[in-house]
Amino acid sequence: MYTIEKSNEIADKIFEIWVDAPHVARNAQAGQFVIIRIDETGERIPLTISRARGDLVRIVFMAVGKTTHALAAIKPGGNIADIVGPLGHPSEVKSWGxxxxxxxxxxxxxxxxxxxxxxxxxxxxxxxxxxxxxxxxxxxxxxxxxxxxxxxxxxxxxxxxxxxxxxxxxxxxxxxxxxxxxxxxxxxxxxxxxxxxxxxxxxxxxxxxxxxxxxxxxxxxxxxxxxxxxxxxxxxxxxxxxxxxxxxxxxxxxxxxxxxxxxxxxxxxx
Ligand code: FES
The missing domain is CATH 3.40.50.80 (Nucleotide-binding domain of ferredoxin-NADP reductase (FNR) module)
Incomplete structure (x- = not known):
């Protein structure tokens, strides 16, 4: 289980949550994402890693479907079942100009x-x-x-x-x-x-x-x-x-x- 430390509606129907997931937060690079599952029977949804600080990873989503509404309803201190990541290739960061x-x-x-x-x-x-x-x-x-x-x-x-x-x-x-x-x-x-x-x-x-x-x-x-x-x-x-x-x-x-x-x-x- 992973604890949601903070949860805020930062704009109309757009929520940010900070999840305590050290294995994701410590390895995350720009452009990567996670797949989360709220509970054992929940669907898996991919969400981009917005920021990582210490053991916490910030995820931002718009509440549009069942899973995102359910995620938005979890109060700080609540848990989600899984967070898998960081997934995908990082952004191509180099000296471009x-x-x-x-x-x-x-x-x-x-x-x-x-x-x-x-x-x-x-x-x-x-x-x-x-x-x-x-x-x-x-x-x-x-x-x-x-x-x-x-x-x-x-x-x-x-x-x-x-x-x-x-x-x-x-x-x-x-x-x-x-x-x-x-x-x-x-x-x-x-x-x-x-x-x-x-x-x-x-x-x-x-x-x-x-x-x-x-x-x-x-x-x-x-x-x-x-x-x-x-x-x-x-x-x-x-x-x-x-x-x-x-x-x-x-x-x-x-x-x-x-x-x-x-x-x-x-x-x-x-
Ligand atoms: Fe299954 Fe990419 S999510 S192949």
């Missing part, structure tokens, strides 16, 4: 860890974070502290620039030489935002979030198409070259269990 880290919605939660690792490796780091509205923006202060420059956008203009992170990325790559870009958020946001760097041939990473079960390359549920080949996001990723990902197939596969998910959340709400 100037890097841009783009986070959208709950995907912003992964950006401080990657931005911090890239800063430590001697890069200039430009952050762009975007959310639907001011109430859904997370980790602005954390990112401002780490990044050399931070741009904030909201879809409705309630904070920062009115518009999308993709607009700022387009201008940034037009204005200066950018050596590598990370884009993390919903699949549709990653698909659209990564178009801003395609023509310029800028190395662009996205972190894929397909349905996962075992996280060890055995079940095949996380298979994605990258550069025309089948890959398993859990063991080959989760980060891939954005310009080679078949996002439409990813989004189609993310919807596989939509009916069952609706049923599960309806039962949970009863």
């Amino acid at each position: 100037t890097c841009v880290i783009v986070g959208g919605g709950a995907g912003i939660s992964s950006t401080p860890c990657i931005a911090e690792a890239l800063k430590k490796a001697g890069n200039k780091v430009i952050g762009i974070i975007g959310a639907r509205n001011a109430g859904m923006l997370i980790f602005e202060d954390e990112m401002r502290e780490i990044c050399d420059e931070l741009h904030v956008t909201t879809d409705d203009g309630s904070k920062g620039r009115h518009g999308f992170a993709a607009d700022v990325l387009k201008e940034t790559v037009a204005d200066q030489k950018i050596d590598a870009v990370w884009i993390i958020g919903p699949a549709i946001m990653m698909k659209i935002t990564s178009m801003a760097t395609r023509d310029k041939g800028i190395k662009t990473f996205v972190s894929l979030n397909p349905i996962m079960v075992d996280g060890t390359g055995m079940c095949g549920s996380c298979r994605c198409q990258v550069a025309g080949k089948t890959v398993f996001a859990c063991v080959d990723g989760p980060e891939f070259d954005a310009h080679e990902v078949d996002f439409d197939l990813l989004m189609q596969r993310q919807r596989y269990y939509m009916e069952q998910e609706k049923e599960a959340i309806a039962l949970w709400n009863q």
Whole structure:
């Protein structure tokens, strides 16, 4: 059993929990993820490691389905059955030059860890974070502290620039030489935002979030198409070259269990 030491709703339906999991926290690197199970009969869900401090690992999620609602309902001091990780390859952290880290919605939660690792490796780091509205923006202060420059956008203009992170990325790559870009958020946001760097041939990473079960390359549920080949996001990723990902197939596969998910959340709400 793993204890949730802290739990907060940091934005509308977005929760952060700090779990006491020394084996994960001490080995976690930027870009990696964990698979958690709330109890013995619970489904396994993959969640990105947002930060690690001492024995604690921070996980951020949006309460949208049965499992994430159940996770959000656990009070500090409560337990979850399993946390497996760190899983997946870490982000490609090296001396790139100037890097841009783009986070959208709950995907912003992964950006401080990657931005911090890239800063430590001697890069200039430009952050762009975007959310639907001011109430859904997370980790602005954390990112401002780490990044050399931070741009904030909201879809409705309630904070920062009115518009999308993709607009700022387009201008940034037009204005200066950018050596590598990370884009993390919903699949549709990653698909659209990564178009801003395609023509310029800028190395662009996205972190894929397909349905996962075992996280060890055995079940095949996380298979994605990258550069025309089948890959398993859990063991080959989760980060891939954005310009080679078949996002439409990813989004189609993310919807596989939509009916069952609706049923599960309806039962949970009863
Ligand atoms: Fe089973 Fe990746 S989650 S193969």
